[in-house]
Amino acid sequence: MAGVAAPAFADGEINIYSYRQPDLIQPLLDAFTKDTGIKTNVLFLDKGLVERLQAEGANSPADVILTVDISRLTEAKDAGVTQPVVGDAVIEKDIPAAYRDPEGNWFGLTTRGRVVYASKERVGQNEITYEELADPKWKGKICTRDGQHSYNIGLIASMIAHHGEAETEKWLTGLKNNLARKPDGGDRDQAKAIFAGECDIALGNSYYVGLMMTNEKEPEQKDWAGAIKVLFPNTADRGTHVNVSGMALAKNAPNKDNALKFMEFLASGEAQKIYAEQVFEYPVMPGAEPSEIVKSFGQIKPDALPLSEIAANRKKASELVDKVGYNDGPTQ
DSSP: OTTOSSOOOOTTEEEEEESSOHHHHHHHHHHHHHHHOOEEEEEEOSSOHHHHHHHHGGGOOOOEEEEESHHHHHHHHHTTOEEOOOSOHHHHHHSOGGGBOTTSSOEEEEEEEEEEEEETTTOOOSOOOTGGGGSGGGTTOEEOSOTTSHHHHHHHHHHHHHHOHHHHHHHHHHHHHTBSSSOOSOHHHHHHHHHTTSOSEEEEETHHHHHHHTOSSSTHHHHHHHTEEEEOTTTTTTOBOEEEEEEEEETTOTTHHHHHHHHHHHHSHHHHHHHHHHHTOEEOSTTOOOOHHHHTTOOOOBOOOOHHHHHHTHHHHHHHHHHTTGGGOOOO
């Protein structure tokens, strides 16, 4: 742990294991410490977080887990490295039931839409559906990242929930046949490909657009963002698939009382506003506003499908990706 060579068990500390980049959550940590005096220690892991918690077992210093994506939240629960938080009035008031585990093992904090990036130059329409991505009119014009990536698995799982496995297989096959190339890169790379003229539309998370628009370290990303418009799929019917960033209480939290204070803080309006502004996501608290940049993308209508239903279809979604050979790219 960066700054935590030995476990910290003092009353005035908490230890956070995080999938989120440290600079994205630092403003939250600073605000929490200012409000409470409780020091925060963060271990950032881009992979292997659950495995580390399992290996540490009862001696783990982790108090709170911060992560992105319903897949990773349910992975932590299924691996037995979380503990339930039930009956916490503050958390349950601020986080709607659709964005928390029914058994209290995880809680969503902000949402992001799995949207369509569309070329401003080459795509005239301003509305789209996920189903339409399988329409042959898009043949050779779509780019995506790896089909097995958790962001795409979440979308495919939501399609299974809405349409069933057989229909989703047909849809995924159609999408595969419309790809311009083999799935590759991250969501920002799909925007880059549109900018370069390699494809006309792509799947991507909404927050990446804000991150690209404000990227001073790599200003070329501003050009990628400038080449695309954000289309929110299925606005006219069920709404756009959303996923979450979230939190969980670690199973063996040594500083449990402080961890619960931190979780209550993260659920609060103050923290959700900071978080949403920093990462260009949507607060889950009813009535809380996203940042001005996010508002500029247009109005999102979130799919009301409970995340627990999406999580239940993750395995089937992964199997379908392999069954249709999605990552092999388009059939010539």
